[in-house]
Amino acid sequence: MTTKRILLGVCGGIAAYKAAELVRLFRKQGAEVRVVMTASAQQFVNQLTFQALSGHAVHTSLLDAEQENAMGHINLARWADLLVVAPATANAIGKFSHGLADDLLSTLYLAALCPVYVVPAMNQAMWHKPVVQENIARLKQQGVKILGPAQGDQACGETGFGRMLEPTEICLQLCGTDNKPDLYLQGLKVLMTAGPTREPLDPVRYITNRSSGKMGYALAQAAANAGAQVTLVSGPVSLPTPEGIKRVNVESAAQMYQAVMENISECALYIGAAAVADYTPATVQTEKIKKHADDSVLVLQKTQDILAAVAAAKPRPFTVGFAAETQDLETYALDKLSRKNADMIAANWVGQAEGGFDSERNALHVYWQGGQQHLPMTEKTQLAEQLLKLIAKRLHEKNTA
Numbered sequence: 001m002t003t004k005r006i007l008l009g010v011c012g013g014i015a016a017y018k019a020a021e022l023v024r025l026f027r028k029q030g031a032e033v034r035v036v037m038t039a040s041a042q043q044f045v046n047q048l049t050f051q052a053l054s055g056h057a058v059h060t061s062l063l064d065a066e067q068e069n070a071m072g073h074i075n076l077a078r079w080a081d082l083l084v085v086a087p088a089t090a091n092a093i094g095k096f097s098h099g100l101a102d103d104l105l106s107t108l109y110l111a112a113l114c115p116v117y118v119v120p121a122m123n124q125a126m127w128h129k130p131v132v133q134e135n136i137a138r139l140k141q142q143g144v145k146i147l148g149p150a151q152g153d154q155a156c157g158e159t160g161f162g163r164m165l166e167p168t169e170i171c172l173q174l175c176g177t178d179n180k181p182d183l184y185l186q187g188l189k190v191l192m193t194a195g196p197t198r199e200p201l202d203p204v205r206y207i208t209n210r211s212s213g214k215m216g217y218a219l220a221q222a223a224a225n226a227g228a229q230v231t232l233v234s235g236p237v238s239l240p241t242p243e244g245i246k247r248v249n250v251e252s253a254a255q256m257y258q259a260v261m262e263n264i265s266e267c268a269l270y271i272g273a274a275a276v277a278d279y280t281p282a283t284v285q286t287e288k289i290k291k292h293a294d295d296s297v298l299v300l301q302k303t304q305d306i307l308a309a310v311a312a313a314k315p316r317p318f319t320v321g322f323a324a325e326t327q328d329l330e331t332y333a334l335d336k337l338s339r340k341n342a343d344m345i346a347a348n349w350v351g352q353a354e355g356g357f358d359s360e361r362n363a364l365h366v367y368w369q370g371g372q373q374h375l376p377m378t379e380k381t382q383l384a385e386q387l388l389k390l391i392a393k394r395l396h397e398k399n400t401a
């Protein structure tokens, strides 16, 4: 990258922990990073985290004689090739846009002569408040670049625009052409499934599960970013379609089976991340089921196993399945690997406090014949990239064996 010295301003918000990853990514790109934390940022993340990752003491105070001796705030502003504020709170944005300088970060903003990037993170209602939008417009007029925010689930439980962009996305946008995406799946045809299925009982009711589609959609986006031609067969989810992919919407396991089989030809890779119902009601009532007796028995029948069918196709793609387990993860994952004749199984714990269904983060234990790898708990977007790189490696090894 051409930018060598990045001054990272961290404001107080739940996304502050993601700024730590940003420091790591910037340094990976060869940049030197100095970190400035506001007082409220220090309530969320300990400054030692940033000190360890950046390799420099963290700057926190405008009126600290010791810090000023080490590098005064004007020198610090002059030192930087780039000032990045991530996460930027509504408060910081308000101060920057009105020229207020009552702490180190806002003073540095005024003193900085280098390009400034502001990465907002806040509650969606705050983001949409006219006064915040006016402040953003004012910053843009001052030449500041605004990155994001992204849309999605928020820490406060609401959904909408206001999430901080993922560190990888920020790094990609800032490091530009010097950080060209690694097109390790260039031209490869990839078919994936994501989300839950809905098994109808009658015109108004269905059986489903807790899958949000986040894991599968992250994989689809990561594969498209890596140059693959992606078709995503999706159960009903409320996620936007990732850029550059073909999405086929389905509801039931039977519809998912049909859509997969229709799109499987010439695919080099299949990834089954959908939580497909194992059983479906034996009969679907044409009218709403009425309440009669105190008890009612539901007769279910097995659905077709899509993963096993793909692995049995001729020619067959490199076939990757998931295993969602609440117990004996390894035993069940290895059983699925051999019983469904998959090339790989990515197993995850579900029903736990973190990870699995409907969570931003996840961890995976990946198994294949004669090998395994643990991918620790992280954002699903990052985990997807790690899993895809592992899949690409195994696929290449299989094709060249």
Ligand code: PMT
Binding pocket: 193, 195, 196, 210, 211, 212, 213, 214, 215, 216, 253, 272, 273, 274, 275, 276, 277, 278, 303, 304, 305, 306, 307, 308, 320, 321, 322, 323, 324, 325, 336, 348, 350, 356, 357, 358, 359
């Ligand atoms: O969607 P999220 O909220 O982000 O959550 C992600 C996830 C937990 C759903 C995902 O990481 C995951 O584990 N997906 C697979 C869930 C599942 O159905 O697991 P399973 O162990 O029941 O099935 C094993 C494999 O067989 C899966 O690849 C599944 O897609 C496949 N299968 C299952 C039944 C069936 N009829 N056909 C299939 O292809």
